Amino acid sequence: MQIVWLGQGGLLLVSKKYKILVDPYMSNSLKKIDRTFKRRIKVKGKFFKVKPDIILLTNSHPDHTDIKTLTAFLGGRSGRSTTVISCENAFRLIADAPKLKRANHIMFGEGDEWSFNNLHIKAVKARTDDRTAFGVVITDESDGKIYYIASNTLYNEEIFASLPEGIFAAFIPISGMYGCMNAQDAKRFATRLGAEYVIPINYGMFDTLDPGEFKCAGRVLPKPYKAIEYNLLPVQSLFAPNVFDKDFNEKSEIKRIKEQKKLEKEAKKKEALAKKEAKKPKPVDAQKAVDESEPEKAEIITEE
Numbered sequence: 001m002q003i004v005w006l007g008q009g010g011l012l013l014v015s016k017k018y019k020i021l022v023d024p025y026m027s028n029s030l031k032k033i034d035r036t037f038k039r040r041i042k043v044k045g046k047f048f049k050v051k052p053d054i055i056l057l058t059n060s061h062p063d064h065t066d067i068k069t070l071t072a073f074l075g076g077r078s079g080r081s082t083t084v085i086s087c088e089n090a091f092r093l094i095a096d097a098p099k100l101k102r103a104n105h106i107m108f109g110e111g112d113e114w115s116f117n118n119l120h121i122k123a124v125k126a127r128t129d130d131r132t133a134f135g136v137v138i139t140d141e142s143d144g145k146i147y148y149i150a151s152n153t154l155y156n157e158e159i160f161a162s163l164p165e166g167i168f169a170a171f172i173p174i175s176g177m178y179g180c181m182n183a184q185d186a187k188r189f190a191t192r193l194g195a196e197y198v199i200p201i202n203y204g205m206f207d208t209l210d211p212g213e214f215k216c217a218g219r220v221l222p223k224p225y226k227a228i229e230y231n232l233l234p235v236q237s238l239f240a241p242n243v244f245d246k247d248f249n250e251k252s253e254i255k256r257i258k259e260q261k262k263l264e265k266e267a268k269k270k271e272a273l274a275k276k277e278a279k280k281p282k283p284v285d286a287q288k289a290v291d292e293s294e295p296e297k298a299e300i301i302t303e304e
Contacts, residue, residue, distance in 0.1 A: 001140050005222035007041040008063050008205040017117045022056045022149055023064040030062055037206050041224050048072050052082055058151035059133035060089035075099040088132035110134050118142045124162040126153040128179030155185040170195035173202035174214045183214040190216040197230050
């Protein structure tokens with residue numbers, strides 16, 4: 001599965017078997033409500049060619065449930081084949097919208113589950129001003145990887161009780177606005193969560209927040225309209241002492257990890273070769289083989 005960040009809370013999950021959109025905001029609708037909400041990340045029109053199998057709307061905030069964006073994806077005949085899974089407040093906003101009626105609308109809430117091809121989707125607890133909002137746990141049963149999309153949420157200990165162990169990648173908000181964790185709380189949340197990789201979202205669309213302020217184990221900074229690359233700072237490497245000190249150099253740490261992995265790979269290769277050599281039949285000494293094949297002659301003792 002590849003995951004593309006569309007800016008703000010928007011994600012596109014893609015494989016050969018499915019295309020799933022999560023909270024897409026691909027318009028400039030909010031600018032009409034408030035000029036300060038002019039989008040800072042430009043829309044890439046080519047993404048409107050995507051025909052999603054599922055659209056997940058985790059909360060009813062207008063940058064997560066945007067009628068204009070949804071109309072672009074669902075307004076044509078292709079909308080008939082799309083399932084829209086939304087929280088209760090989002091469901092009430094869009095289910096009766098004239099151009100969105102063709103889709104299969106499902107109202108979702110914490111604990112609800114939906115399976116599609118090799119994916120299993122489950123709504124989990126989120127805590128924000130939209131009390132019907134939910135986070136999402138998506139399990140890819142083809143490789144067993146678990147993905148967690150937190151949605152807009154504050155830090156709340158109750159959330160962890162609804163989450164599984166062994167999360168591969170977690171997408172969590174860091175803006176500190178409109179019911180989202182700030183970078184400091186997001187760091188605490190990520191540390192408590194213990195996912196292998198953590199991707200900050202819900203920033204940069206309307207603000208100038210520096211995502212570098214969010215530092216945690218396994219952090220991967222996303223790029224708009226690019227697939228997430230899970231190649232930075234494994235969890236175990238960041239639990240070393242003083243990792244968050246001001247003297248910590250992320251580039252040096254990445255280089256050290258790569259060199260360490262290279263050495264481990266070479267060691268494994270040598271070990272595999274040694275095992276392979278050990279299994280090969282050893283050359284046999286011909287004379288020794290003949291000697292060993294002849295039965296021992298009994299020693300005859302004669303009396304003198």
